[in-house]
Amino acid sequence: MLKGADIVLRCMRAEGVDLVFGYPGGAIMPLYDALDGSGVRHVLTRHEQGAAFAASGYARVTGKVGVAMATSGPGATNLVTGIADAKMDSVPLVCITGQVRTAMIGTDAFQETDVFGVTLSLTKWSRLVRTIDEIPEAIAEGFHWARSGRPGPVVIDIPTDILKAKKEFSGPAKFTPHARPAEANAEGAFTDTIVALLQRATRPVALVGAGAKLSEAIPELRRLLDDLNIPTFATVHGLGAVPPQSLYYLGMVGMHGTRAANTALHETDLLLVFGARLDDRVTGDPTRFAPNAKIVHFEIDPAQLDRVRACELPVIGNLVDTIPAFQAELRHASLPDWSGWRAVACGPERAEADPRGLAQPTMRFLDELFSRLPQDNVIIADVGQHQMWAAQRYRSSSPRGFITSGGLGAMGFALPAAVGVQLAKPETCVLCVSGDGGFQMNIQELATVHRLSLPIKMVIVDNKYLGMVRQWQQLFYERNYAETDLSDNPDFVEIAKAYKIHGWRLNETAMAEFPVSAETGDLIENFLRSPEPELLVFDCHPEANVYPMVPAGAALSEMVYGDE
Amino acid sequence: MQVFHIRYRNAQGALMRILNAVSRRGLDLTSVHAEYVGQDHAVTLLLEVSQKQLGQLSREWYAIVDVIEVRSSSVLRGRAEPAWVPHPPASESVVQQSARAALA
Numbered sequence: 001m002l003k004g005a006d007i008v009l010r011c012m013r014a015e016g017v018d019l020v021f022g023y024p025g026g027a028i029m030p031l032y033d034a035l036d037g038s039g040v041r042h043v044l045t046r047h048e049q050g051a052a053f054a055a056s057g058y059a060r061v062t063g064k065v066g067v068a069m070a071t072s073g074p075g076a077t078n079l080v081t082g083i084a085d086a087k088m089d090s091v092p093l094v095c096i097t098g099q100v101r102t103a104m105i106g107t108d109a110f111q112e113t114d115v116f117g118v119t120l121s122l123t124k125w126s127r128l129v130r131t132i133d134e135i136p137e138a139i140a141e142g143f144h145w146a147r148s149g150r151p152g153p154v155v156i157d158i159p160t161d162i163l164k165a166k167k168e169f170s171g172p173a174k175f176t177p178h179a180r181p182a183e184a185n186a187e188g189a190f191t192d193t194i195v196a197l198l199q200r201a202t203r204p205v206a207l208v209g210a211g212a213k214l215s216e217a218i219p220e221l222r223r224l225l226d227d228l229n230i231p232t233f234a235t236v237h238g239l240g241a242v243p244p245q246s247l248y249y250l251g252m253v254g255m256h257g258t259r260a261a262n263t264a265l266h267e268t269d270l271l272l273v274f275g276a277r278l279d280d281r282v283t284g285d286p287t288r289f290a291p292n293a294k295i296v297h298f299e300i301d302p303a304q305l306d307r308v309r310a311c312e313l314p315v316i317g318n319l320v321d322t323i324p325a326f327q328a329e330l331r332h333a334s335l336p337d338w339s340g341w342r343a344v345a346c347g348p349e350r351a352e353a354d355p356r357g358l359a360q361p362t363m364r365f366l367d368e369l370f371s372r373l374p375q376d377n378v379i380i381a382d383v384g385q386h387q388m389w390a391a392q393r394y395r396s397s398s399p400r401g402f403i404t405s406g407g408l409g410a411m412g413f414a415l416p417a418a419v420g421v422q423l424a425k426p427e428t429c430v431l432c433v434s435g436d437g438g439f440q441m442n443i444q445e446l447a448t449v450h451r452l453s454l455p456i457k458m459v460i461v462d463n464k465y466l467g468m469v470r471q472w473q474q475l476f477y478e479r480n481y482a483e484t485d486l487s488d489n490p491d492f493v494e495i496a497k498a499y500k501i502h503g504w505r506l507n508e509t510a511m512a513e514f515p516v517s518a519e520t521g522d523l524i525e526n527f528l529r530s531p532e533p534e535l536l537v538f539d540c541h542p543e544a545n546v547y548p549m550v551p552a553g554a555a556l557s558e559m560v561y562g563d564e
Numbered sequence: 565m566q567v568f569h570i571r572y573r574n575a576q577g578a579l580m581r582i583l584n585a586v587s588r589r590g591l592d593l594t595s596v597h598a599e600y601v602g603q604d605h606a607v608t609l610l611l612e613v614s615q616k617q618l619g620q621l622s623r624e625w626y627a628i629v630d631v632i633e634v635r636s637s638s639v640l641r642g643r644a645e646p647a648w649v650p651h652p653p654a655s656e657s658v659v660q661q662s663a664r665a666a667l668a
Contacts, residue, residue: 120577121584125629127576145629178573180632193663200667294666303627306619312666 004132005034005163011139014172021051025071028098030163046444050416052082057420065092073111083153088407092151099159124152132165136173144175150301191329201270204230210237211275213399217319231345233261243397254282256388260350262556273297288555358544361511366393377429382414382438384468386461388546412441422454436462446499458535496535503535571633574605578630585624
């Protein structure tokens with residue numbers, strides 16, 4: 001006879017889980033009681049949101065399912081932002097929540113929340129377990145949906161009496177999904193159409209999103225792009241999918257994308273989209289997005305098609321299958337000479353200008369930092385100006401090397417996500433870049449970093465403002481800096497010290513020299529090479545802005561390049 | 565006015581997810597009728613949608629893991645039987661139509 005809690009853990013082990021993140025509490029105590037000897041390592045975060053983001057970081061960097069645990073009521077509701085983030089960014093996340101006793105459900109019992117209802121619209125699948133017999137199938141089905149197709153978050157809510165109940169355990173369940181009508185064009189029905197479109201195109205381009213990484217289709221994608229030789233760019237989640245040194249790679253597209261990428265996207269007459277949602281941060285004004293283009297949209301999730309802009313040809317399926325089918329057809333086709341288009345789209349007149357203006361020192365700082373990282377590194381960016389600066393300066397060809405909360409844009413993501421990444425990749429240099437606002441949203445996870453001696457390198461780009469909001473206030477609200485002033489920030493180095501973490505400080509004046517002085521270089525080197533967790537506060541100009549920028553509601557062709 | 569007929573596995577929350585796709589868009593549901601049909605369940609929804617919302621809703625419903633099939637039809641006054649049109653995953657005929665439109 002096994003307790004429900006033991007069955008949960010055995011079933012999770014059968015799903016390959018050996019690490020979970022969580023925070024204990026009343027209703028989930030039986031599960032915590034069963035952890036010892038289960039083969040599942042638990043990492044205590046200092047807030048349930050930290051657990052969800054840590055599990056997300058683990059999942060994003062490994063491609064495996066991340067698991068977060070919390071108790072009923074506030075424990076579970078604190079997971080909600082992490083669940084919403086996982087939904088937006090297609091992260092395989094399973095959240096196990098304790099619930100009040102079965103007999104108390106619906107009575108507004110202490111710490112009772114309708115977690116199933118609260119998370120219904122944010123989850124890919126969820127289950128309130130009603131009997132101990134349901135546990136194996138609930139775990140099997142939950143993990144299946146979390147990792148299959150377009151990955152996403154799952155919630156399994158288990159009342160405390162079911163965790164304590166006992167039964168004979170006959171082993172983990174296997175889940176077989178129910179039959180659905182066969183999905184269209186999984187086999188090459190679309191390929192000759194795309195080739196025909198390419199043969200008619202004069203200005204084709206390719207846009208790469210997160211789907212290329214999630215489907216593990218990077219080799220297939222790179223081979224295809226090598227054959228196509230067309231201007232290519234990436235969304236923020238697509239960074240690293242295409243090596244930045246590729247001849248026709250134009251960088252990041254969208255609101256803070258490069259001039260070359262956004263201009264080519266505006267001018268194209270055939271847009272091939274590989275695993276990107278085409279959300280508003282990528283399209284700008286959707287009515288003026290790629291106005292002359294036919295769009296071929298490779299996408300695993302039909303719900304993403306035609307959401308913002310109608311596509312002419314949807315290609316529904318996993319990129320691992322659809323790209324090779326396309327490429328096979330391509331081998332027999334003769335394509336037009338696009339050298340003239342390539343010369344324009346990738347020409348020097350559209351190349352990025354050197355950073356200038358108030359943001360120049362910060363850009364230089366990030367360049368210094370990134371260029372000194374060991375080969376094996378992962379950068380986790382929080383949300384805000386530093387996130388966009390980091391994305392703009394990211395130069396790695398590691399597909400899972402740049403991690404951020406792109407869809408939800410959840411401030412406070414980076415530090416706990418870095419915990420998950422470092423635990424998944426103990427030998428990797430994990431660089432966590434935050435702003436002064438976002439860092440304080442999950443600052444308590446410094447305790448987790450210290451407890452586990454995780455050698456995470458934490459950078460705070462401190463402009464003493466909620467910088468991105470302030471930038472919009474400056475540009476669109478006549479400099480009415482309403483409630484974005486953080487000039488009374490605490491001393492982050494002292495805060496780190498209180499958590500027994502060493503802190504460093506660097507002022508942007510150190511970036512006036514380029515290349516930087518030996519002293520500054522040594523500081524950055526020592527920061528990065530330390531075997532311990534380290535915090536580096538970079539004081540940057542309060543009114544530094546992120547450029548280029550496509551103002552909200554503008555077309556990609558209406559980029560703004562500076563304050564003037 | 566559009567009528568949608570959605571067949572789904574009656575798992576926890578499946579019907580709520582179907583309805584949520586409507587409510588998150590602020591659309592008014594004129595009529596909802598859910599029933600047991602054979603081995604599955606089916607819900608028939610009547611609501612006013614734009615052409616764009618029609619496609620979005622159909623695809624979003626289809627993305628719900630417990631949904632098996634989505635069909636829709638315009639409600640025409642005086643017409644006894646709606647002409648049901650399948651929605652994604654598109655049938656081969658729809659793919660062919662899409663391909664022809666793309667090449668047009």
